Amino acid sequence: MSKSPEQEEHPRKAFGWAARDASGILSPFNFSRRENGIDDVAIKILYCGVCHSDLHLAKNDWGYTMYPVVPGHEIVGVVTEVGSNVTNLKVGEHVGVGAMVGSCKTCQSCQQDLENYCPKMIFTYNSINYDGTKTYGGYSDMVVVNKDFVLRWPDNLPPDSGAPLLCAGITVYSPMKYYGMTEPGKHLGVVGLGGLGHIAVKLGKAFGLKVTVISTSPHKEAEATERLGADSFIVSRDPVKVKAALGTMDYIIDTVSAVHPLAPLLGLLKPHGKLITLGLPDKPLELPIFPLVLGRKLVGGSDIGGIKETQEMLEFCAKHNIAADIELIQMDYINTAMERLAKADVQYRFVIDVANSLSQYVMS
Template sequence: MAATTQNGGKVATTEEDRRKVFGLAARDSSGVLSPFHFYNRKNGEDDVTIKILYCGICHSDLHQVKNEWKNTVYPSLPGHEIVGLVTEVGNNVGKFKIGDKVGVGCLVGSCHSCENCIQNQENYCSKLILTYNSIDTDGTITYGGYSDKIVVNQHFVVKLPENLAMDKVAPLLCAGITVYNSMKSLGLNEAGKHLGVVGLGGLGHIAVKFGKAFGMKVTVISSSMKKREEAIKQLGADDFLISSDPQHMQGAIGTMDGIINTVSAKHNLVPLIALLKTKGKLAMVGAPEHPLELHVAPLLFGGKTITGSLIGGMKDTQEMIDFAGEHNITAEIELIGADYVTNEAMKRLAKADVRYRFVIDIGNTLYSVEQLG
């Protein structure tokens, strides 16, 4: 038997069909996370069961638990930057074995038959199933990585390189593939090209690392001068522009082959478009909450393009992880305990007070908050 939520999704109530799981969930739009017991489906023939060790915190998690996108199903248990160990595999699973280090990103399902899926672009499938706050194939609500285990179809699981620290790999499953896929799609992965990166946060700092690994010249564009030293000395960027200084920006006009724009706040695109060479491309990977004004003339006089990009398909996600392993690329993180998530992490995230990604130590700290439920 399964109960039905007010949004139409099902929540299983019997252990016969499901397996007990423990995590942290929000019960309402306050966004406060607290201990939550629920059930996952049993491992099917095409499934992999994963013991979660670490889970990154994406800014979209904050939007979701607070219902800021007006689509949240409560209880809402976020987390789509998941890494852990395989504990069970189905009879049809050939890619993974028990003990493998694996990751799960934003997707856990798609139709497998539409044009997007056939072209390895499951991220654009109209029937995609998100890792949390989505309706799974059995009609139940999906719950994410702020929990001790997850069951996922093998197609949506990636194998992790042995040489990378698992906690620092977690953010690559969302932030990493978001910038990697955008750069690859726009040809901004070629040695000698000039890449601009707007915003030095969770996505931006990884874009800098990928850009340098591709052999590109990388310039960070930020409104904060205090980020110059970390951009150049810590992350290896070649140059730094202050977006609020017109004179500083003037010197870089027409020099960039492409720009990855990670900023989610409202801002002016015209000065960024001016930095592009003829036929240059500006990729939007941040999602501003308010509409941006766009003057078309700067696009016309130069044949320039503004485009958007959303995470990546599973083939590109595995490719990105393998590339990160080859070049020893990981995220810069602040590792936190589960108790810190329930108290301070979301408050700091709302203020962008993190360098550059929170990652929850699920394996060592999750059960310490269980008694609070």
């Protein structure tokens, strides 16, 4: 029986779970990783968070999935091997790998430590390496990554509940820093109390902001205010509460990935307020111009963060005891987890116990 291309590309055997078609169903998958080069770090994967983009890509919702696909870009693991040019990491250290594993390193974005905006950026999975081979993600036993895209893991940051910070955390932290949402006493609205939203609440409070959660789900109020520490809660379908909050917020972070109206959110902003969208709806949103012009308001976006800023975020979260609220799962639960994720049935992030899950499988 001949080997698949994935097994022949590189000599280093690897094992994970992959989706092979648009059904999105994941199952055991033998493939390969490259050998550890002089600039590389080999990592045994311990935990991997389950991001909503994993679900989209497994099902080809965005139309560019390259099957088979091994998802996962919220990776925490242990260094097992380092190349001769790697001086800042040692075997046995805990490290993280986020949503990217390569960039050109020469463009303006790369020179400004914004590799996430490099036009040649390589995603951790479902991307093409510079050698023409495909990248595979963290739903697997190990990974080999260029040293410049490996993050040092703070000693006091839990590796399981900290894993989602590598995508959800930096996706929130980066726009908060860039758009100036760090001034104590200012008022931040957080739309959607999911994987990104609950971390936005925690980061907002750590920056000293007044935080209001805006949600369509009334049952989330106690969770938002009593456990996560939000100062107030607005049901977006309650016209009385929405009217009372008009013009009260300095910033809003919108984490919702479904199609939804922006006009009510713009109404909540003060003059000169900023609405930053982080969700990725599958259809365009309608943007009313009058509220922007009459209030000199801003609508912006943001996409993860560079390596330097991601390291900064990890250190900040470690200092302030910020991690994700997670449900730890085994690898063979992933298809059920994906079904639940599609229904927003998780508080607030699934994380796969990769090392313990995959130890029961023997590679063929």
